[in-house]
Amino acid sequence: MHISIKGEFRKDTFGQVGLILLIAITTIALLGPIVAPREPNHQTRWAFTSPSTFHILGTNHVGQDNWSRLVYGARTSLLVGFLVACVATLISAVVGSSCALRGGLYERIMMRFVDGFLIIPAIIVLILVSAYTKPRLYLLIVFISLFSWAGGARIVRAQALSLKDRAHIWAARSFGGSSWYVMRRHILPDLGPILVVEFIHSFRRAIFMEAGLAFLGICDPTRVSWGTMMRNAIEYSYMNVWMWWLVPAGLALSITILSLAFIGHTLEPFMEPRLREHVDA
């Protein structure tokens, strides 16, 4: 594949904007306590205050500093997005490439499962599972991961199928390389670029899912989430507090998702056009 990541970004303004935004948000999230003046859960006596030099985005219904909560919300979103993307990409890589290499009955059964998972409305399943288990953050990450690998597995399989018959793989096989060896040395490295794109897409979908579930009230109560902020803020839509409470949280979420969408779009040429079949959450 003669496409370089740098080259793609140099050509594409969207990609550059996305990258800059993502780096900015990640920096703010990493700095955390340095840019956030207060503990996100620290309550003051002043609820619903307007922006001031003391609270730059005002305070919420229990007197917590909105800006600090926004910063800590970024930590939750990025953490969930990153970990889900890792797990989901790993599962799609393993399932996709093993399907392509093994073939036969194994492949047929696995692909039915992949398609089955694609059709099932993930959000409702997540709501049901969370209603029973009341998950903490890490369990929630596992649940979201379980419902975001299927689309990737399809794409990985298609790519691995086309790789399988190339000359160097035949050569490795005829020298007695085992399936595992071929997969590790030749297939997985060539899948790299596609896995990067899948990683970005799962990252984006996971952030959306986490915020959406938190908006419905499914969240780790010890964590600050943008979804929870919006959920609390919409209750007071008749006051003007939404301007510095709901809108910043919504915009922060949108900008994060948007930056990932831009990056994903820029890297799209990695997916050969025939394979371009990504699935939106």
Place this chain on the structure above:
Amino acid sequence: MRSIIRRNLPTYFVALLIILCLNFTLPRMMPGDPLMAIYGEEALVAMTPELRTFLLRSFALDKPMWEQFVAYLYQMSRGNLGFSYYHNAPTLEVILGRLPWTILLIGSALILSTTFGVFLGIESGWRRGKPLDRSLLSGFMALTGFPDFFLGMVFLLVFGVSLALFPLSGSVTPYSGLSGLPLLFDMLRHLMLPVSSLTLTVLREPYILSARAKGLPERVICYRHAGRNSLLPVVTRTGIWLARIITGTLFIEVIFSYPGLGTLTYQALLARDYAVLQGILLVVATVVLLANFSLDLLYARIDPRVRHAH
């Protein structure tokens, strides 16, 4: 035509099986006595002894697991999805009561977004690389970035709260005693905000797909030939697109308190009405699978290659 159906039927079967197994095992993995695990503490307190014995018997909850599973499948196939303690009615009845509103919402959004999406897509594809194409494309790119529920809330705050153009919640004005044409207008007024937010969030898919359609010739034949060709990918992808629409509908309904399945899901979540949550999952999954199946049939009809393949 047979081949596409034969290829996809196992998938639908597997999907249904995953849902059924999930619904069956999830509560039974929870600690405590089976009835309490399935229905939750609140429900158990509200239950009459008769209902308790009825549920225990019909779902064979005092028998071994495999007998329970057989009983479970049997009851599901009869449409007995359990009992909602919160609504004090059979689950299926509660769900079917809300279903028409969701169908109305999704149906209108589907028609609107497909019409606009395909129209804009064809116009855009016809002018590939021209300013209109580029600005439409970047507009849609930006639109996808906004999560459905944030877009819905912005609509609510701008058109509902600030401008007060449309009602904020519900599907009809309560206790207004309207009927006939005024009732219809009232319903449309309430439908306005949810439907437009939902349409916007799902518009991108048909747009992108038809803009990408190949070979757009002279304008006159553009709509007759290319239109049909570009509709093909739209139809094939609607199945997967549906998952996105369902997610969108759920959030939009919750935001606008529209009395469909989305709001029912949310209420059931808050009330821990597990029977309803399970029922919704099963009903929605069944509807999605049926929709996919009919799309297969439709696809076979409009694509001559598939029609004549066998």
